[in-house]
Amino acid sequence: MMYQIPMESLDRLLAAIAAQQKLYLPTDNTAGEAVYTEWTQGAALSKKLNTLRSAKDFFFPQIQNMAKFRREGKKIEVIDDRAEADDFCIFGVRACDVRSFDVLDNVFLADPVDTWYETRRKHATVISLACTRPGETCFCHTFGIDAAKAGGDIQCWETKDTFYLEPLTEKGQALADALIAADGELLTQCGADQEALVEKETERIHKILEKLPLYDLKAEDNRERELELFRSKKWKELSSHCLGCGACTFVCPTCQCFDIEDFNNGETVQRYRCWDSCMYHDFTLMAAGTPRLTQTERFRQRFMHKLVYYPKAHDGLFSCVGCGRCLRKCPIHMNIVKVMETLKEEKE
Amino acid sequence: MQNELKWRGLELLKDGAVDRILGWRAGQFVYDITPDVFTDPEDLEKNFIYNEFCGANLSKYLIAESAKEGKVAVFLKPCDTYSFNQLCTEHRIHRENVYVIGIECYGKVSVDALRQRGIDGITGIRSEMGSLKIDTIYGEESVPAMEVYAERCRNCKSKKHVVFDELIGADGEVVDDCDRFDMVEKLEQMSAQERFEFWRGELSRCIRCNACRNVCPACSCEKCVFDNPKSGVLNKAAADNFEENMFHIIRAYHVAGRCTDCGECSRVCPEHIPLHLLNRKFIKDYNELYGDFVAGESVGQMSPVADFTTDRDAEPSVVQKGGDQ
Numbered sequence A: 001m002m003y004q005i006p007m008e009s010l011d012r013l014l015a016a017i018a019a020q021q022k023l024y025l026p027t028d029n030t031a032g033e034a035v036y037t038e039w040t041q042g043a044a045l046s047k048k049l050n051t052l053r054s055a056k057d058f059f060f061p062q063i064q065n066m067a068k069f070r071r072e073g074k075k076i077e078v079i080d081d082r083a084e085a086d087d088f089c090i091f092g093v094r095a096c097d098v099r100s101f102d103v104l105d106n107v108f109l110a111d112p113v114d115t116w117y118e119t120r121r122k123h124a125t126v127i128s129l130a131c132t133r134p135g136e137t138c139f140c141h142t143f144g145i146d147a148a149k150a151g152g153d154i155q156c157w158e159t160k161d162t163f164y165l166e167p168l169t170e171k172g173q174a175l176a177d178a179l180i181a182a183d184g185e186l187l188t189q190c191g192a193d194q195e196a197l198v199e200k201e202t203e204r205i206h207k208i209l210e211k212l213p214l215y216d217l218k219a220e221d222n223r224e225r226e227l228e229l230f231r232s233k234k235w236k237e238l239s240s241h242c243l244g245c246g247a248c249t250f251v252c253p254t255c256q257c258f259d260i261e262d263f264n265n266g267e268t269v270q271r272y273r274c275w276d277s278c279m280y281h282d283f284t285l286m287a288a289g290t291p292r293l294t295q296t297e298r299f300r301q302r303f304m305h306k307l308v309y310y311p312k313a314h315d316g317l318f319s320c321v322g323c324g325r326c327l328r329k330c331p332i333h334m335n336i337v338k339v340m341e342t343l344k345e346e347k348e
Numbered sequence B: 001m002q003n004e005l006k007w008r009g010l011e012l013l014k015d016g017a018v019d020r021i022l023g024w025r026a027g028q029f030v031y032d033i034t035p036d037v038f039t040d041p042e043d044l045e046k047n048f049i050y051n052e053f054c055g056a057n058l059s060k061y062l063i064a065e066s067a068k069e070g071k072v073a074v075f076l077k078p079c080d081t082y083s084f085n086q087l088c089t090e091h092r093i094h095r096e097n098v099y100v101i102g103i104e105c106y107g108k109v110s111v112d113a114l115r116q117r118g119i120d121g122i123t124g125i126r127s128e129m130g131s132l133k134i135d136t137i138y139g140e141e142s143v144p145a146m147e148v149y150a151e152r153c154r155n156c157k158s159k160k161h162v163v164f165d166e167l168i169g170a171d172g173e174v175v176d177d178c179d180r181f182d183m184v185e186k187l188e189q190m191s192a193q194e195r196f197e198f199w200r201g202e203l204s205r206c207i208r209c210n211a212c213r214n215v216c217p218a219c220s221c222e223k224c225v226f227d228n229p230k231s232g233v234l235n236k237a238a239a240d241n242f243e244e245n246m247f248h249i250i251r252a253y254h255v256a257g258r259c260t261d262c263g264e265c266s267r268v269c270p271e272h273i274p275l276h277l278l279n280r281k282f283i284k285d286y287n288e289l290y291g292d293f294v295a296g297e298s299v300g301q302m303s304p305v306a307d308f309t310t311d312r313d314a315e316p317s318v319v320q321k322g323g324d325q
Helices: A007-020 A095-108 A115-123 A170-182 A192-211 A223-230 A234-239 A247-251 A295-313 A325-329 A336-347 B002-015 B041-047 B061-065 B078-089 B111-116 B182-189 B192-203 B211-215 B241-255 B264-268 B276-290 B317-321
Strands: A003-006 A022-028 A034-038 A063-072 A075-079 A088-093 A124-129 A154-158 A162-167 A258-264 A268-275 B020-025 B034-038 B072-076 B098-103 B122-128 B131-136 B139-144 B166-168
Touching: A003 A007, A007 A022, A007 A088, A007 A162, A007 A170, A095 A115, A095 A124, A115 A124, A124 A170, A154 A170, A154 A192, A162 A170, A162 A192, A223 A295, A234 A295, A234 A336, A247 A325, A295 A336, A325 A336, B002 B020, B002 B041, B002 B072, B002 B098, B002 B166, B020 B041, B020 B061, B034 B041, B034 B061, B061 B072, B061 B078, B072 B078, B078 B098, B182 B276, B192 B241, B211 B241, B211 B264, B241 B276, B264 B276
Parallel strands: A022 A088, A088 A124, A124 A154, B020 B072, B072 B098, B098 B166
Antiparallel strands: A003 A162, A022 A034, A063 A075, A063 A268, A154 A162, A258 A268, B020 B034, B122 B131, B131 B139
């Protein structure tokens, strides 16, 4: 079942969703970048290709309190002070970020389940949006992602005059039903003619994708080449000018490493976790020191994880979704595409 | 200009005058340029690039490069030469191992500035008579180059090379009428509350990626004071706004008197936080309190707050009052 609403009524649709549950959508911040913000009356959906940071923040926030410990005498009390989560809706998620949720699910929802992640994931409804204007840094196609059919619980398309919605899951259909129940005139069911228009829009997007400079980039299955790639001499060249900052990691929708630390204020201990970056020199620091002594090993870790280790552990699925954020944000423009191309040369 | 640089680099490599060339390597697109070292003439000929996107300041890489055996030639734009001198002053660069080729610069373009104009799907960019012709998969765009220069270039402080062994192109002058302190003045005129809100707003976007620190030529400590797991506070945790504020403010204090205003911090910030304004405030204050001072202007000069002498300087009040409690 597909629904439609005129573009000029988009605000009405957003308000209707927000009346059901908390709604987050990409809006432009003062620095001119798109960021997810909670919807308020008058909030305008960003026209930017994608948000600066990915949507993973909703399920795996950069910093998150886990538990508290309080000591009295010889007793230690463990306090799980998590509040009951409410349902929420993320609107305008691009296809790349939707796929990133699969990548993260494989890690956080595997046994032992990460209940902090699981709770947020369960309460979220993902409304995706097809990319109307992909950029030159996009290469989701490389990983078999369709930017024109973005997936999620409800997938959407925006054309010049009409906004289309297609619920894909029970959760998505339930939200659509609730919207219709609240306002019978909000959404119109699409007929065959309108569905053909969506098909046309999909084709238009596919034609744009074909023009992208990275359209022909192939992701090779390197699971059998683990040791060979690990030992490659290319890592030294590739990493030689890496600044060792965490920009790539922190804008990446699939980077999933975190560090757990205790903050002790003398009375209580607050245990929290925060995103970590394998690019940092104290990543996986142990009493005996760090296993990755130079930036070369740290750099190698990041790309081996995305292109070899993760696929090895998850049936060939790559831990890169081709969103292109690292291509845009790396201060020295060293990125996964250059790594993939270089590793390919190595083979030739 | 790219060819001139390339041929000179090839000459130096082939003559054996230098062992390595520190320059810029071409990427997938016209703008995704990586700083890199070239040792193979063939590689240099094929992959060296110099265009309006070569904004990266190569000076800091010389800390590592000049410590290696042999000689390295480096291409430095006027503003980069200030960082170079400053690092020499701090004994971080082995000057004798570096051959500095000063290169003329008209300003560098910020890709982000293009994107903020809604230009995306970039496949090529050409410079034509002060304007940029941008090919995109959605058609051609044209913008005046000046409007999409990086902020540091729009307010260029100097076209003069304060150090070079040879020059390609002409040497310029210090730009006396540059407007780089305008925004600082605007901030000074704000009420304390307004200014506080301005900075809280800007710094609240910080994601603690540390790109500003890691790219900064003045941040050359072997180990940063913030990278201390024993401190009980994780440097990578964007714990709350105030912590981020403190990180940037402390960093600005630490580089005060050594910061040459090269603008790399703002260039690399993924969140577009105008970090250079913190540094400029210090530079402006130094100029007003101690007389004009330009970090990196020459090798060996001391920052006004680092060269206290009892016979010349008045005894600071803190010292006088120290005993009285």
